Amino acid sequence: MANLSTCPPLTRASxxxxxxxxxxxxxxxxxxxxRTLSAxxxxxxxxxxxxxxxxxxxxxAAPKIRLWFKCENLQRVGAFKxxxxxxxxxxxxxxxxxxxxxGREKGVVTHSSGNHAQALALxxxxxxxxxxxVMPTISMPQKIAATKGYGANVIFSGSTSAEREExxxxxxxxxxxxxxxxxxxxxxxxxxxxxxxxxxxxxxxxMAEEARASGKAAAKRGLDxxxxxxxxxxxxxxxxxxxxxxxxxxxxAEPSHQGADDGKRGYYGGAxxxxxxxxxxxxxxxxxxxxxxxxxxxxxxxxxGMYSVTEEEIVAAMRLVLERCKMVxxxxxxxxxxxxxxxxxxxxxxxxxxxxxxxxxxxxxxGGNVGVDAIGRMFGGTS
Numbered sequence: 360m361a362n363l364s365t366c367p368p369l370t371r372a373s374x375x376x377x378x379x380x381x382x383x384x385x386x387x388x389x390x391x392x393x394r395t396l397s398a399x400x401x402x403x404x405x406x407x408x409x410x411x412x413x414x415x416x417x418x419x420a421a422p423k424i425r426l427w428f429k430c431e432n433l434q435r436v437g438a439f440k441x442x443x444x445x446x447x448x449x450x451x452x453x454x455x456x457x458x459x460x461x462g463r464e465k466g467v468v469t470h471s472s473g474n475h476a477q478a479l480a481l482x483x484x485x486x487x488x489x490x491x492x493v494m495p496t497i498s499m500p501q502k503i504a505a506t507k508g509y510g511a512n513v514i515f516s517g518s519t520s521a522e523r524e525e526x527x528x529x530x531x532x533x534x535x536x537x538x539x540x541x542x543x544x545x546x547x548x549x550x551x552x553x554x555x556x557x558x559x560x561x562x563x564x565x566m567a568e569e570a571r572a573s574g575k576a577a578a579k580r581g582l583d584x585x586x587x588x589x590x591x592x593x594x595x596x597x598x599x600x601x602x603x604x605x606x607x608x609x610x611x612a613e614p615s616h617q618g619a620d621d622g623k624r625g626y627y628g629g630a631x632x633x634x635x636x637x638x639x640x641x642x643x644x645x646x647x648x649x650x651x652x653x654x655x656x657x658x659x660x661x662x663x664g665m666y667s668v669t670e671e672e673i674v675a676a677m678r679l680v681l682e683r684c685k686m687v688x689x690x691x692x693x694x695x696x697x698x699x700x701x702x703x704x705x706x707x708x709x710x711x712x713x714x715x716x717x718x719x720x721x722x723x724x725x726g727g728n729v730g731v732d733a734i735g736r737m738f739g740g741t742s
Contacts, residue, residue, distance in 0.1 A: 365454075366545040369596075369655060371603040374552040377446050381550055384445040384485070388430045388554070390561040390721075395683050400424040400699045400706075401717070409703070413669075420706035423717025424699060427565075427582065429558040432688045432727030436477040436505070438643075439554055439594055439725050440541075444478035446550025447539050448486055457537070463488045465535040470494070470516065470523035472642050473502030474726050475541035480509035491536050493526045499642065501730040519636055520646050542591030543649025552597025555585060558721050559607065566719075583713065584608040585721040586695040589622045589665065590644035592652025594725065599661035608663040610705070611656065612695040614639040620667035622648045626657055627665070640670050640737075643691035643726065666705045668697040674737055676700060680724070681734075689729040695722040 367373035403421035431439035448467070452458060466489030469479050476492045483490035490511040494503060495518040507513055516526040531538060540547065563581045570577035585602060589595040589611035599609040613620040617637035625632045625648065635647045648656065656662040668676075673690050676697035680688045698705050699720060709718050 363545070367549060369545055369548065369600055371600055371605075373549050374556055374597065374601045377549040378553040378556055380449050381442055381445045381553055384435075384449075384482070385441050385553075386434055387557055388433050390558060390565065391428050391430060391684065393426060393428070393684050396679060396696070396700075397424060397426045399679075400426060400720075414703040417703055420703055420710045422706050422709035423713060423715070424709060425717065425719045426696075426699065427558070427562050427719060427721045428684065429554060429561075429721060429723050430686065431554060432686060432692055432724045434726075436474065436481055437726055437728040438474035438478065439551060439723070440474040440478035441481065442553050443542075443547035443550035443593055443597070444475065444482040444539070446553075447544065447546040448479070448482040448488065450546050451537065451539070452486055452488075461535075462537065465489070465537070466491055467539045468493070468527055468530045468534070468536040469539045469541055470520075470527045471541045472498050472645065473506070474643055474728060476506040476511070476513075477502065477509060477728075479539055480506050480511035484510045489536070491530045491534060493523050493530065495523060497638075499728070499730060499733065502728055505728070518638075518645070520634065540649070542593030542646070543651050545651060547593045548597045548600065548652060548655070550597070551594040552599075552601040554594075554723065555598035555601030558582070558585065558723070559601070559605065562719065562721060579719060581605075581719070582607050582721045583718040584610060584663075585723070586610040586612050586698060587723040588641070588644055588691050588694045588725050589613050589648065589656075590691070591646045592622065592648040592656055594723065595622075595662060596652035596655035598723070599655055603661060609661065610698075611662055611665040612698045613665065613667045614641045614644055614670065614673060614694060615667040616640070616670050619644060620665075622656070623665035623667050625653070626662070631657070641673055641691040641694055643689065644694065664705075664708070666698045666702045668694060668701055672697040672701045678738060686724070687727045687729065687734075688724045689726045692723070692725040692727065
């Protein structure tokens with residue numbers, strides 16, 4: 360990676376600059392709405408529906424929420440990770456002395472469960488750089504195949520961050536390759552934040568067009584809040600930076616299974632949790648929040664809150680995206696929708712703070728890399 364001392368500052372202006380770097384390499388993915396899902400998010404549940412859940416005994420919340428989906432499942436490599444990878448690689452090839460010192464041949468290395476693996480493999484290929492990718496043996500087969508398809512040298516490791524990092528360090532020592540981490544670096548964070556810029560711009564454009572079509576003045580000019588999935592925190596911190604100074608509130612969404620909600624626990628406990636071991640169905644969120652993202656998420660308070668949902672709620676949200684939006688989204692991508700639909704703490708907060716006006720809430724559908732076989736296993740025989 361580029362030397363930390365030469366990285367741009369972690370500001371909204373730097374996200375804007377990063378967008379200028381990556382725009383020619385990535386898609387400006389669409390933003391879509393869905394009236395059915397917005398209505399479901401705005402409907403109060405019943406006491407009976409909350410029975411048997413962690414919310415039993417609470418008065419069901421009835422927030423008013425209009426959902427706007429940023430479809431990064433339609434991004435190159437099928438996930439938002441293309442943004443950070445291209446930004447990091449583009450900055451690396453501009454680094455004085457790296458290319459002259461044989462950097463393209465020595466290559467780049469990373470560790471990833473799949474989406475960053477594919478993204479870095481693609482960005483490296485398009486820049487004529489060798490890519491060494493460390494992947495857990497439990498990675499989804501289609502993600503492994505896609506990474507190899509982009510020409511990367513795939514090396515397998517254990518599933519924990521520590522195991523992956525150990526193998527990556529060995530590859531660096533053997534090859535001289537430069538590490539491009541999946542989330543814990545400013546270049547990655549700024550690249551991921553470009554989706555937040557686009558989401559803000561696209562929703563404002565869509566609202567203005569709605570007003571023109573109706574002949575009425577626009578009731579709003581943009582989003583009230585954005586919620587993004589949180590694993591290592593590169594995307595969440597980048598989106599938070601993109602919203603700095605705009606008045607748009609940013610929230611993080613995590614699985615709760617086997618301690619995967621380290622971001623939430625650390626956020627409310629006052630200290631980053633450095634390790635996680637979980638097999639949540641949201642396989643892209645099995646990592647702890649990195650130190651650099653943590654500085655934005657928690658220490659600078661650019662994220663307004665963290666929420667978590669169960670495996671069953673994630674799968675239910677994924678089904679709704681498939682059936683109602685007619686889109687394929689991987690489990691990790693559906694965690695924010697699950698929070699909007701099922702997390703009574705979040706829903707009560709929106710009801711309390713948004714009032715009758717309600718919130719326009721942007722949700723990041725972060726990726727769509729899930730195979731047909733996996734979908735069949737999740738939904739086969741269920742209704």
